[in-house]
Amino acid sequence: MKLSGAEILLRALELEGVDTIFGYPGGAVLDIYDRLPFSPLKHYLTRHEQGAAHAADGYARASGKVGVCFATSGPGATNLVTGLATAQIDSVPVVAFTGNVPTSMIGNDAFQEVDTVGITRPITKHNFLVKDVKDLADTVKKAFHIARTGRPGVVLVDLPKDVSRELTDFFEEEYKTPVQIRSYKPVLKGHPGQIKRAAKAIASAERPVLYIGGGVVSSGASDLVVKMAEVANIPMVATLMGLTAVPGTHPFFLGMLGMHGTYAANMAVQESDLIIAVGARFDDRVTGRLSDFAPNAKVIHIDIDSAEIGKNRAVDIPIVGDAKLVMEELLPEVEKQVAKNREFYRVREKWIVKVRSWLERYPLWYEPSDRVIKPQFVIEKIWEITKGEAVITTDVGQHQMWTAQYYKFRYPRQLITSGGLGTMGFGVPAAIGAKVGRPEKVVFCISGDGSFQMNMQEIVTAVHYNIPIKVAIINNNFLGMVRQWQGIFYDRNYSQVHLDVQPDFVKLVEAMGGVGLRAEKPQEVEAVLKEAMAVEDRPVVIDFIVDREEDVFPMVPPGGALHEMLLPNYGKKKEKKAV
């Protein structure tokens, strides 16, 4: 039977197991939208294409499935760009479909034409321009395969208008046969010899540290990694992307490392003699001054992407492979080695005691107040009210770091945040996607007053589809993180960071059809959160008026080594510099 390109696309999506699309129509995708009502796919009309891309991203991060978004040509495609870049740098599987002008007009500067594949090439894992409807089905199949295998990422498929109109044969049975991409064969299994070497190194190190990244979460290796830590007495630190791999209250877990990492996590790394990096990429926000990162440690690096290995830090034992598959092989080897090496096992206990003493001596800390709302207090209260079970999305800034520090996560994929790109405006649409992907979970977006205004139109989307997300605006009337830097490193020269002219967020949200709430005193925080939790049919936004000039600590100054943290003043007047 002959189908149009549009029909083939929609049917192929179904065959890929897709049931949800976030998108926005326009001229170049009219044929696709014309067929959409006849497809079982559920389409969410966001209020901006950037929202569609972030929602698809949030959906993918929360559910582990591939996120899908649609946009029209020209401005539709360029509006997707930030969202796609955000997903790609955090290795999230998203497939984006854009319309384009008919093939005969490509390159003509036609109305709403941009070179979408050219623009998106550097921010996608791969992209395709489909020039012939006969190639469409195969391209869709390849797009999904590339997005979800190997190191996951973004694939964009650009569809000229005539391609979605023209008819061709579509054979479902053929579509269901396995994909063949002859030039693309990701390495999944680790090298057995390297795994043995790694196990030996792990069993004989005195001060090992597991450095856990987002790859552990996305490959589903969390349990195995935690198991290894327990078997071999290894303290764990995690990146922002890897935080949810480990239960936040695990006794071997020292918290996040890096620029706003805990004292214990950063010191453990600096004093370690063996760093076991799993699904992490030694990002500059993590390592601080690279030349002084873990100066006495050998490094085992397990990663699906060989290009990450040795990129920033020289590696002693590289293992290319999927974190879960590698851990499945490595864990039994480590168990064997540990059984042989009772002596070191005891040495290891000393190490655990030492790192835990750092946790107790220099904990995360803020000065409580019963006068003004402390932002950290709001996060703690959200944790309490949601019983630590909510899926949390964030925007970017101080509130993001406080969330990473103070919300103790319980299960993988629970934190959805823009780590690599640091995209303000991510939180609200990502929460919508996450809630659609995990409807049984409470989804809480922790945002800032600046970030919220970057994609607040998406509250309307949540109202439209009765998506009951909760949003907490940590309202400090500042672009707080920028202000913090100007405060510490630019002599308090606060330039263009005041958000004194601010909409009344409560009225604004009410006008959009959501529920708007506000808390101005610490005593109101709990009640207002309870009120928010009771709303089940529409979005709620709570405007928390917080202490304006609170800073995020610890902080590794730019260019500093991890042990050169600025610490909170722990009740004393002057900042204490840790050594």
Add this chain to the structure above:
Amino acid sequence: MEKREERKHIISVLVENQPGALARIIELFSSRGYNIESLNVGHTEDPTISRLTMVAKGDEHTIEQIVKQLRRIVDVFKVRDLTDKRKLDRELLIVRLSVDTAEKKEEVKRLVEIFGAQIVDLSHDTYTVELTGDEEQVDAFLQLIKPIGIKEMARTGRVAMVRALQGDTFSDER
């Protein structure tokens, strides 16, 4: 990272014969601020697969990174750094020389003979010479004819293939 010493590397890439593939490879260099000294593209025995040969300057660490980054491009099959391999390594030069005196004409003919080059086109005051050789030969030839007067020239950049007995060819792996 040690191994900071810079030198020229010759990298051979087998890639799908697709417009996007070439763009991705070139962007990989430009986005990192690396200059490609020469780049040569042509299809292989299989017309759907192209072989790219490029020369880029960098230290071992940088080149190793480039090779890994190239490998992760979806359309790329194989990437080899051929710098230290025994290989056949050739470049084609076409150069138009101004030969307005009899002495110059004689000098060019002498050099053409020594280098095994060929005069492939001429006018009353120019010779156009074609030379195939490895990079050093081409450079040496150019150095010698430069004083005579180069009007125009074109070089293909290097193409290379590992020697058969080296046993490390692409075709072994496919």
